[in-house]
Amino acid sequence: AQSVTQLDSQVPVFEEAPVELRCNYSSSVSVYLFWYVQYPNQGLQLLLKYLSGSTLVESINGFEAEFNKSQTSFHLRKPSVHISDTAEYFCAVSEDSGAGSYQLTFGKGTKLSVIP
Amino acid sequence: GAVVSQHPSRVICKSGTSVKIECRSLDFQATTMFWYRQFPKKSLMLMATSNEGSKATYEQGVEKDKFLINHASLTLSTLTVTSAHPEDSSFYICSARTDRATDTQYFGPGTRLTVL
Numbered sequence: 001a002q003s004v005t006q007l008d009s010q011v012p013v014f015e016e017a018p019v020e021l022r023c024n025y026s027s028s029v030s031v032y033l034f035w036y037v038q039y040p041n042q043g044l045q046l047l048l049k050y051l052s053g054s055t056l057v058e059s060i061n062g063f064e065a066e067f068n069k070s071q072t073s074f075h076l077r078k079p080s081v082h083i084s085d086t087a088e089y090f091c092a093v094s095e096d097s098g099a100g101s102y103q104l105t106f107g108k109g110t111k112l113s114v115i116p
Numbered sequence: 117g118a119v120v121s122q123h124p125s126r127v128i129c130k131s132g133t134s135v136k137i138e139c140r141s142l143d144f145q146a147t148t149m150f151w152y153r154q155f156p157k158k159s160l161m162l163m164a165t166s167n168e169g170s171k172a173t174y175e176q177g178v179e180k181d182k183f184l185i186n187h188a189s190l191t192l193s194t195l196t197v198t199s200a201h202p203e204d205s206s207f208y209i210c211s212a213r214t215d216r217a218t219d220t221q222y223f224g225p226g227t228r229l230t231v232l
Contacts, residue, residue, distance in 0.1 A: 036223070043122075043209050044160075044223040090159065102213075103150070104221055108159045 002027040002093050006107035013081055014115045021076040021110045023065075023091030032094040033074040034104070035065055039087045047089070050074065061085075086114045118144050120212050122224035129200055130232055137195045137227045139210030145190035146212030150221060151183075154207040166193050200231045 005024045013019045025031065032051050036044040048059040055067040065076045074091060091107040119142040129135050139149060148167050152160040164185050166172040172185035182204075184196040193212075197204055207228055211221040 034220075041226075041228075043120075043225040044211075046220060046222065049220060103162060103165065104211075105162075106159045 002031065002095050002105045004091050004093050004105055004107035006091055006110050008110050009108065010111045010113065012113045012115055015083055016080045018079050019077065019081050019085075019112065021089050021091075021112065023074045023076065023107060025072050025074065025091075025093045027072075027093060027095050029095050032102075033065075033067060034092040034094065035059075035063070035074070035076050036090045036092060036106075037087050038090065038109075044090065047076075081112070081114050083114050083116060085112060087112060118212070118214055118220075118222040120146075120210065120222050120224040122210055122227050124227060125225060126228045126230075128230045128232065131201050132199055135197045135200055135229060137197075137208055137210075137229075139193045139195070139212070139224050141191045141212040141222075144212070144214050146193075146214065147190065148213045149187055149193040150211045150213075151185060151193075151195050152209045152211065154209060154226070160209060163195075197229065200229070202231045205229055205231045 003026045007022050034049045035047040037047045038044050048057045050057050050067045058064045063078045088109045088111050090109045092104045094102050094104050121140045123138045151163045153163050154160050162175050163178045164172045164174045166185050166187040168187045168190050174180045187193040207226050209226040211223045213221050
């Protein structure tokens with residue numbers, strides 16, 4: 001069975017500073033990896049995903065994540081954060097749990113707070 | 117991109133009543149929809165997986181007679197919380213999957229249920 005660990009529950013960072021949100025996973029098979037963002041009182045929005053191919057994936061708003069198979073990690077980074085990046089970020093992993101169901105397992109989330 | 121809607125966004129009901137939440141995929145056909153529950157400051161907990169035209173698959177610990185799921189068409193799934201109690205108060209989020217090969221789930225905005 002898969003599991004996802006987000007070690008940091010809260011990450012405060014000053015505006016225009018870089019940030020890294022950590023995500024580690026465990027799985028016995030090949031996985032797909034995702035980062036979702038949740039703004040207050042809203043549902044989840046897909047930020048970026050790794051399915052196959054290049055291990056470095058990027059989002060349209062400057063975030064990137066790198067799949068590291070040997071370290072079973074999928075950390076999310078941004079070189080310069082904005083106030084609007086303040087939100088909760090969830091890392092998720094998907095594997096075939098049987099009959100092609102591919103359920104998502106989420107980490108507990110990391111609340112990113114950008115300080116002016 | 118793929119859009120998923122939920123209705124209502126907020127609902128307040130008295131203890132003992134039933135509440136129906138709708139989840140619609142607006143611009144794509146979703147063969148699989150998922151229902152999650154999110155507690156305050158917690159991650160998403162998968163409640164059930166719903167495939168169009170078949171019975172939902174519930175996760176361990178989720179009462180299928182209390183949380184009735186119907187996936188009547190490729191664009192609509194409903195969750196009915198029967199005989200709701202205050203402990204059922206939560207944020208319920210649905211997601212819909214487009215193409216199993218890409219394994220991307222698109223999430224609805226969520227429904228805040230408050231049971232008095």
